[in-house]
Amino acid sequence: MEALDLARWQFGITTVYHFIFVPLTIGLSLLVAMMQTVAVRSKDPVRKDAWTRLTKFFGSMLIVNFGIGIATGIVQEFQFGMNWSEYARYVGDVFGAPLALEGLLAFFLESVFLGLWIFGWNKLPEKIHLLTIWMVAIGTMLSAYFIIAANSFMQHPVGAMLNPETGRAELDPSQGSILSVLTNVTTLAAFPHVISGAWLVAAAFVTGVAGWHMVRHHNKARQLGLDSVDGAEHNLMSRNVFRPAVRFGVVAMFVSAVVLVISGDFQAKIMFEQQPMKMASAEALCETQSGAPFSILTVGGPNAFEADCESVTHLIEVPYVTSILATYDPGATLQGVDDLNAQYKEQFGETTTDIFGNEVEADYRPNLFVTYWSFRLMIGLAAFSAIVAFWALWVTRGKGENARTTGSKAFAWFTVLAIPMPFLANSAGWVFTEMGRQPWVVHPNPLDPTVRLMTIQGVSSNPGWMVLTSLVTFTLLYGVLAVVWFYLMRKAALKGIPIPQRDEQTDELDTPAISFGY
Structure with a gap:
């Protein structure tokens, strides 16, 4: 493999791996802030205690995720200098600005206030302490905004010009x-779409973990007997602690789903205007077509893993849907991959020059197999969250004394199974976003295409063995971190929330601190 392919693999692996932690941190910081808000505002001491415990329980997992997210995120920015120095030279004056804002404003904001939140329990005034976790949530969203702004410049460059003397944007x-x-x-x-995707990840996580413990305490209560002291305590944990958390997670899932659909629809319209090739490749639409359908299943021939339209066969299609996604007009004409490729060759040239000055043939088509299936995985994996949400609402229906919990082990296992699905959907969405832009690392603005750069022109002139060495090193290191992360998160999740005990002298419920047994 050439250095370009290895550099792309390295950036893809480190980016997708890092983005496992990002949406959970963004979403969980907000949900934990909301949990603590409910606790602070509660007048009922039992309800206040329950939500305080939930805050600390999910907060301990937020801390673990935040820490490993930082460790994996540092590598991202270093790669611009290591493997993509020509890209950094060309667009660094523009691209570096939002990255600097992310580090100076957002990252320091969230990290400082997270420290105050962790060590401020029972030391800061209650409302001031609540403010710290809200500042963490705001900081994570600010961080996401600046990163998305930098990425969006690569998708649609604005506010910049090409300096002909320096050859830089x-x-x-x-x-x-x-x-x-x-x-x-x-x-x-892109921002509301990414943020709502993060909310869905965190909501599914909260619902899955809380659902597991709700079932566990429900069955333990029935096993010990509701009339016994221990059985009654487990029943209260199921009904008063984990059932509200499940329903809280479900509400968050519904809100995030609505925002996801609306923002995703808006993004599709913009994508059609700015990057019609990406829209066509999402459908593997090879020929220009009016009233373009949306295919449910497409197969390919021997060249299915390449940008080869001759091997694409659509088997199951829903009429007009792709045209509606692009323009709201069911009869709209969408340009096909082959026609767009011919148009771009005429506009930008049939050949291009790599960093070594070699002239190579230009192909403006992305990998159709990756773009087609990543787009469908992004949408299809959300079905797990929908099933969990409706199932959870059904098994926890009722109010007051009629509020229900469930002992269904099938429900418990399915909620756990559904936890990784929004993670995978988020990753698939980013794979589609980045792979669909190829062969551009900075996609030309249709209104002013002077600022543009092809991927082949953005890579560093490092030898292949050097990139391969760092690729293997980072992949192995990330593999170790994945094991550590999973162990710590699983340990924290399985630990659950201790059954509250009353102090014999004060008759108050104990409230354990956040665990630091990591």
Whole structure:
């Protein structure tokens, strides 16, 4: 494999791996902040105690996830200098600005206030302490916004011009400069979609973990007998602690799903205008077509893993859906992959020059197999969350004395099975976003295509063995971190919440601190 392929594999592996932790941190910080808000505002001491325990329980897992997310995220920015130095040279004056804002504003904000939140229990005033976790949640979303702004510039460059003397892209004051980059329409469309995806990840996580413990305490209560002291305590844990957490997670899932659908629809319209090739490759639409259908199943021939339209066969299709996704018009005409490729060759040239000055044939088609199936995985994996949400609402129906819990082991296992599905859907979405942009690392703006860069022109001139060495090293290191992360998260999740005990002298419930047994 050439250095370019190895560099792309390394960036893909480290990015997808890092993004396992990002959405859970973003979503869980908000949900934990909401849990603590419920606890602080509760007048009923039993309810207050339950939500405080839930806050600390899920907060302990937020801490673990945040720490490993930092360790894996540092590598991301170093790669721009190591493997993609030509890209950094070309667009660093623009791309570096939102990254600097992310580090100076968002990261320090969330990390400082997370420290205050961790060590401020029973030391800071209750409402001030609550404010710290909200600042963490705000910081994580700010961090996401600046990163998305940087990525959106790669998808749709605005606010910049090409300096012919230096051959570099620079911020252009006449176009609004950094403000244009931060208010890029692509950023404004992508941000709510990414954030709502993070909420779905965290909501599924809360629902899955709480659902497991609700079933466990329900069955333990029946096993010991509801009339016994221990049985009654397990029943209260199931009904008063984990059942509310399950329903809280389900509500968050529904809210995130609504925002996901609306923002995703908006993104599809923008994608059709800015990157019609990506829209066509999402459907593997090879020929220009009016009233383009949406295929449920497509198979390929011997060249199915390449950008080869001759091997694509659509088996099951839903009429007009792709045209509706792109324009709301069921009869709209969408350009096909082959026609767009011919158009781009005429516009940008049939050949291009790599970093060594070699002239190579230009192919403006992305990998159809990856774009087609990653787009469908992004959508299809959300079905698990929908099933869990409706199932959880059914088994926990009722209010007051009629509120129900369940001892269904099938429900418990399915909630656990559904936890990784939004993670995978998020990763599939990013694979589609980045692979669908190929062969561009900076996709040309249709209105002003002067600022553009092909992937083949952005890689460093490192020898292949050097990139391979770092690729193997990072992959093995990340494998070890994956085991550590899974062990710590599983340990914290299985630990559950201790049954509250009353102090004989004060008659108050004990409230354990966040565990640091990591």
